[in-house]
Amino acid sequence: MxxxxxxxxxxxxxxxxxxxxxxxxxxxxxxxxxxxxxxxxxxxxxxxxxxxxxxxxxxxxxxxxxxxxxxxxxxxAPLIDAIGRVTERLEPANRALIASFLSEMALTHLDFANGLPSSSTTDEA
The missing domain is CATH 1.10.10.10 (Winged helix-like DNA-binding domain superfamily/Winged helix DNA-binding domain)
Structure with a gap:
């Protein structure tokens, strides 16, 4: 494909x-x-x-x-497996931070794809 x-x-x-x-x-x-x-x-x-x-x-x-x-x-699937191996090497606190970031990014991407304003309400830097 x-x-x-x-x-x-x-x-x-x-x-x-x-x-x-x-x-x-x-x-x-x-x-x-x-x-x-x-x-x-x-x-x-x-x-x-x-x-x-x-x-x-x-x-x-x-x-x-x-x-x-x-x-x-x-x-x-091979990409998902490789990402899993990288994730396993991270400290738990770093995993949680990265998971939060990626969740926000995924929601932002979906909002953009659907022509919506970003659902992210956090503007902290």
């Missing part, structure tokens, strides 16, 4: 509200026609499904399949 395909699946799987092809093109920084090609490719190999929006039948929402989520997890 290419980085672009994995990134597309990540954007689709991690959004609070389902997104369509136009939103995916914006998030990936590609043209709508390129996003359509990415979606077509991911649908053809069973990684994505197109679903009609229940409230507005004209809109199409993209949904990552269970198989796609599993494949992404399998492909990044």
């Amino acid at each position: 290419s980085i672009t395909d994995a990134t597309a699946i990540e954007h689709i799987a991690l959004t609070a509200d389902p997104i369509g092809p136009a939103e995916l093109s914006r998030r990936l920084g590609v043209s709508r026609s390129s996003a359509t090609e990415i979606v077509d490719r991911l649908v053809s190999v069973g990684h994505l499904e197109r679903q009609r929006d229940a409230a507005d039948g004209r809109r199409v929402r993209l949904v990552a399949t269970t198989a796609a989520q599993r494949q992404v997890r399998e492909e990044i």
Whole structure:
């Protein structure tokens, strides 16, 4: 799976509200026609499904399949294992500090991806 395909699946799987092809093109920084090609490719190999929006039948929402989520997890497993080994070497207090920092960063990233203001309320430096 290419980085672009994995990134597309990540954007689709991690959004609070389902997104369509136009939103995916914006998030990936590609043209709508390129996003359509990415979606077509991911649908053809069973990684994505197109679903009609229940409230507005004209809109199409993209949904990552269970198989796609599993494949992404399998492909990044070596990275997760390596991160775990690094984490094990840290002192417990440092682990807690880093975990807190990364949690805040993850929330900030998700807010940004969803077009929301940052949920971080701490402005301490």
